[in-house]
Amino acid sequence: MQITHRLLFTGALSLSAVLATAQDKNALTTEKDYQEASRAAYKNNNSSKGDSLVEVAIARFPKGAFARNDFYNKQVNKQMPSAEKLKVYNKWIKAFPEPKDSPDIVYDYARSGISWSYAEENNPKQNQAWINKIKSQEYRAVIEVHDGTRFLGHKDTVTAEKLIRAGVADAEKSYPLSKNPMAKGDYYYALNALSTLLYHERKYAEALQYASMIYNGGGNRDKADVKKNYALLLAANNKPDSALLLLTELISSGEADNEVKTKLPAIYASAKGSDAGYAAFAAELEATMRIHIQDRVKKELLSETAPVFTLKDLDGNTVSTADLKGKILVLDFWATWCGPCKRSFPAMQKTVNKYKNDPNVKFLFIDTWERVADPSKDVKKFIGDNNYTFQVLLDDKTTGVVSQFKVRGIPAKFIIDGAGNTRFKLTGFSGGDDAAVEELSAMIEMIR
Structure with a gap:
């Protein structure tokens, strides 16, 4: 979750206007002027000019947004133990107090970094405390899912499920109101994370409900992981015919992973009533996959x-x-x-x-x-x-x-x-x- 000046200030002025303004130092009198000028430079792919303007702005406005973000990028936004992270965060927040009347997402970014440190250390209590400090519901949803998957890595499925469910709930409430074009995708990502977790916990019926919402509700049904999750849940809920159809598509297109390959024989036998003909079926899928990959590779050739x-x-x-x-x-x-x-x-x-x-x-x-x-x-x-x-x-x-x-x-x-x-x-x-x-x-x- 790296935050850069280029991300924070992006807009659309003409490059000629930027260069003229940058050459006339007297024309840049406020930090907003520098924001507009650097924004236009980055928008026009003139990174060196944009970086130069940012450096001047940091020097001229040591308590401004540029300086705050520079401190954040160089010192706060790094992986480190929670105790060290807290010290740096407190130093940053003291130097650049958070505005009370105009929320700024960069402070939520910083708090999420601390919550992640606690997730890394397998400390669910402190992780939850810092997640609760994240003010943006939309961003909090992303972090709940993100941190929840880390607790899965610690094999703490209870905390993982709690966080991911909270992420789904927050995303469901926030994405219809969001102006962020990625918000709906984040919602479906949260649903997929929850469905996958429930599948591995053998809560197949509930997991299928969420997988169906994604696959049939506009959640990018062509993505391999979405299709795979839905297919395996169909099979787990005694719908092997539908599952086999989707898995066949995945294998033929070269998108199936090793879990699909491992579970395919049992799903085939369940759908067909026996494993008769499986060897020929699998060989045909492999041949189709090979042709598909070769055709795709031809289109990707460059020099x-x-x-x-x-x-x-x-x-x-x-x-x-x-x-x-x-x-x-x-x-x-x-x-x-x-x-x-x-x-x-x-x-x-x-x-x-x-x-x-x-x-x-x-x-x-x-x-x-x-x-x-x-x-x-x-x-x-x-x-x-x-x-x-x-x-x-x-x-x-x-x-x-x-x-x-x-x-x-x-x-x-x-x-x-x-x-x-x-x-x-x-x-x-x-x-x-x-x-x-x-x-x-x-x-x-x-x-x-």
């Missing part, structure tokens, strides 16, 4: 010159992509704290195994954006504990390879041909391992 870089691996060896010219390179940018990165690794290991005897295909796993000064020890432990055979390279602010590739989110994968051109880009991870292996394989084979 961009890839940056050439040099990094050290975990053993201190220097690796340069200049020395790998002629080989197909699969780059995977990741971090030890990144859940989707780690969820993708079993599929990546399968792909590495598939091409381990192919001298013309090289996989490089680039660890980046770590939150500690020297991540090598943690990275080595993670790779070793999971028995991955990856060659891991270490990227940091000094080397900045992740910036050269203009990565905005991880996991991010780049498939580069032998001539040094990026031919495919992938961000995030969803679906199952088999589909991921098939997708990467199709990309590799297409650019040989």
